[in-house]
Structure formats: C-alpha cells, structure tokens
Amino acid sequence: MRKLIFGMNVSRDGYIAAPGDDLGWSVPSEELFQWWSDRVGATDLALYGRRLWETMSSHWPTADQQPDATPAEVEYARRWRDMPKVVFSSTIRTVDWNARLVTGDAVTEITRLKAEDGGAMDIGGATLTAAAIRAGLIDEYVLATAPVLLGGGTPFFTALDRWVNLNLLETRTFPGGVVLTRYETRR
16 A cells, blocks of 8 residues: 655745745755655655646756756756656646646545555645545655745645644754654554
8 A cells, every 4th residue: 555645845834835826935955955856756656736737847847958957956857757647637638747637536546546556655736635634645744844934825734624643753954944844644
C-alpha cells in the first residue's frame, strides 16, 4: 500500500498562497529548494489539482532551458518532467509532461491508487487535498513554515469534520528561519 504525503511551503499563520494566489513570499533558500527537489526525485507518483497543475506545468517543463536557470533548477525540471503525475480536473481536456487526467471522483481514484503497490505519492492543490484530508487518505504532512504572516489566502488545512491526530517525525531549520516539520497521521 502506498503512502500519501501532503507537503507545501506554508506561512506562519497557515496559508499556502496569499490573496490573489500570490506565492512571492515563499521563495525557498537554495538548501530548501534542494530538499524539495530531492522529494520530487523520491516521489513515485504526484497527484495535482487543476490550479496547482496549471502553475507547475506553465513553468517546469521548460525551466531548465531558461538562460538564467541554476543547476538546481535544471535538476528539478528534469525530475518534475520524469515523475509520473495524475491531474484531477473536470475542466481541463488534456495534460502532458508524463501526466494522465482523471475527471471522475478524486477520492475514489486516490483510494484505488493508494491500494496499489508502489512508492510514495505526493498530493498538491488546495481543493484536491482538502477532499483527501476529509476522506482520511493523507498519511504524512510536511510543512515548510516561513516566518511570514499573510493574514489570509488559501489555507494549508481545510475545515475538518473530525480531528486528525498526528505524530511528529522530523523537525529541521533552513536558512531564512524556515522550519520544516513532518508529521504522520496517527491511525
């Protein structure tokens, strides 16, 4: 059975994007960027909601071809392209870059994917992840908490129907005061 992991950069007050989907506050240090890149390299399958897919697929497929691309960005772009991806959307008609599209019930498909043999799956996208959290499908949460207060935006955690108890797995501090915490869901 596969493990499903939800990880994102998050503001100290719990948002993954500021109002207007502004992500300018979450530019990672080189060390944190490498940590995220290594996570992509270790991910067997990535699950994306529509908006996050549109953000990622508008940049990473060709990011390594930009004249100012750093070696770390080149590596991340290659890893991102190579990683199998599933995009959940009822409005997109086609996807590319080693991805397949699911237009049906996300919780049913994620449950099916978790039951398969294979390595870890990452999930991203606020709406998609909220459905997975409410269905009790998330096995691990990874928060890279930046020392910034946004006061609003897209929350990391959705409103829950019931408590989710967690066990701390790891803490780590990165340059710029970013604190990474990893938790597993206590079952």
